[in-house]
Amino acid sequence: MNILDTLIWLINFPAAHGYAMVFIAGFSILGLFAMSASGSAPGMSIRRVREREGLLHGEAATRGQAVGTARRIVFRILAFGMLANLVIGILSLTGVPITRAYIHEHGQPTTGTVDGDWVTFTTSSGVEYTIESNFFTPAVYPDRDAYLPSGEPVVVRYLPGHPQAFVIDSSQGPR
DSSP states (O other), rough: OOHHHHHHHHHHHHHHHHHHHHHHHHHHHEEEEHHHTOOTTTTTTHHHHHHTTTTTHHHHHHHHHHHHHHHHHHHHHHHHHHHHHHHHHHHHHOOOTTTHHHHHHHHHEEEEEETTTTEEOTTTTTEEEEEEEESSSSOOSTTTTTTOTTTSSEEEEEETEEEEEEEEETTTOOO
16 A cells, blocks of 8 residues: 555545535535634634733733634635635546546456445455446546446446555447
């Protein structure tokens, strides 16, 4: 298992669930950026009043500022992560093979079957996987619009260390 396979596997999740990722990331970005704004911490307005009136001691004020800064940094990192997921989801919905080409090139082939939006295949270690390949972001490469009849055998390529990252090889065609 190498690092690039792991990175592709992580990126493949938002790419494989593009439609849901666009909505989840789109709405959560708003809240995450709002939470990362300065002064967004709970009780911040009362803290300002206490500081102005001299009711906060130096140590408590410093600790509160450090916690607020750490909180803003964490929420900004999460917001930029969700922004990346939003971009990956949009690209996936528009047909850009973000992870599909790599998986097709480096994946291990096996035979599987398609049943509606579900693909079932067995890895070389003998473990059987049934994974979704949804309508909006199908796990088909190189021809994303290839017709795959239900129940017919297809060639599936998966990353050996991460079988959840897979593509249906449309160049092989149904057997």
